[in-house]
Amino acid sequence: KAGVTQTPRYLIKTRGQQVTLSCSPISGHRSVSWYQQTPGQGLQFLFEYFSETQRNKGNFPGRFSGRQFSNSRSEMNVSTLELGDSALYLCASSGTGTGVEAFFGQGTRLTVV
Amino acid sequence: GESVGLHLPTLSVQEGDNSIINCAYSNSASDYFIWYKQESGKGPQFIIDIRSNMDKRQGQRVTVLLNKTVKHLSLQIAATQPGDSAVYFCAESGSARQLTFGSGTQLTVLP
Numbered sequence: 380k381a382g383v384t385q386t387p388r389y390l391i392k393t394r395g396q397q398v399t400l401s402c403s404p405i406s407g408h409r410s411v412s413w414y415q416q417t418p419g420q421g422l423q424f425l426f427e428y429f430s431e432t433q434r435n436k437g438n439f440p441g442r443f444s445g446r447q448f449s450n451s452r453s454e455m456n457v458s459t460l461e462l463g464d465s466a467l468y469l470c471a472s473s474g475t476g477t478g479v480e481a482f483f484g485q486g487t488r489l490t491v492v
Numbered sequence: 493g494e495s496v497g498l499h500l501p502t503l504s505v506q507e508g509d510n511s512i513i514n515c516a517y518s519n520s521a522s523d524y525f526i527w528y529k530q531e532s533g534k535g536p537q538f539i540i541d542i543r544s545n546m547d548k549r550q551g552q553r554v555t556v557l558l559n560k561t562v563k564h565l566s567l568q569i570a571a572t573q574p575g576d577s578a579v580y581f582c583a584e585s586g587s588a589r590q591l592t593f594g595s596g597t598q599l600t601v602l603p
Contacts, residue, residue, distance in 0.1 A: 383535075412590065422536075422581065422593035435590050469535050471591075481591060483528075483535035 381406065383472050383484035391490045397458040400487045404451050404472030411453040412481060413445060416467040425468075428453055460491045500579065502598045511569040513597045515582030518563065522584035525558060526591070527567045531578045539567070539580075569599075577601045 384403040392398050404411050413425040424437040428447035445455040451472075457464055467488050471481035505511045517525065523544050528536035542549045542556045542565075549556050555568040565582050579598050583591040 410589070414591075414593075421595050422583075422591075424590040424592070427589055437590065471535075480526075480538060480541065482538060485533070485535045 383470055383482055385468075385470050385484035385487050387487060388485065389488045389490075391492060392460050393492055394460055394462060396460050397456060398460060398489060399454050399456045400468055400470075400489070402453045402455075402470030402472075402484060404453070404470075405474070405482055408472035408474045408482075409451050410473040410475070410481075411447055411451065412471045412473070413453070413455050414469045414471065414483075415439070416469055416486070417465075422469070425455065457489075462491050465489060465491045500596050500598045502600065504600045504602055505572050506602050507572060507574060509572055511567075511572045511576070511599060513567045513569075513580050513599065515565040515567075515594045515597075516563055517565060517582065517584050517594070519584055519586060519592065520560070520563065522586045522592075524585040525556070525565050526583045526585065527554075527556060527565075528581045528583060528593075529576075529578045530581065530596070536581060572599075572601050574601050574603070 386401045410429045412427040414422050416422045426445050427435045431447045442458045447453045467486040469483050469486045471483045473481045524541050526541040527539040529539050530536045540551045540554050540556050542558050547558050553570045557566045579596045581596045582594045
């Protein structure tokens, strides 16, 4: 059974640009959550999607957005990148939709220069 | 200004010994508590979870203990192996269906 797949693995962008990250959940999982991991703040919740609907959102500015497609694949977008957006972005899929037994992908390492 | 990294608690144990990793949580309304293991360059890996109405749960070589009175969670790893070296995170999940993570503990297994 394939795990959670995130693409790309690494990304370097310039301040002011925008970026789109992709996540393919485990087959059959309808819940996808996104997290940001930084040395300063640790792991922080961005948002959660279930059946194409955003059900919950963390405390991040509106520059961070996401969406989910009918096949449960999800994308997150960050506009007007700032240096502080440099982080490991992790996607997690869950079959229960409760946030429990969330399985994480390897993440996308975003560096903003 | 320069960012300051989280000060990760560290735990060093001899190979073959038992490890105990502790975590304090804040939300008494959380339904589930979960332990994750994160190796360098990888995403967090689910280890074990426990519902809030339980106080102990065992898995393969791991045991999670929950003390709701003092809002404390612990992960015990039996016969620690070199492959157990990683950062361990506790997380809590409630009605919001999001995981709130602790700051993590760096476990190093010494030969």
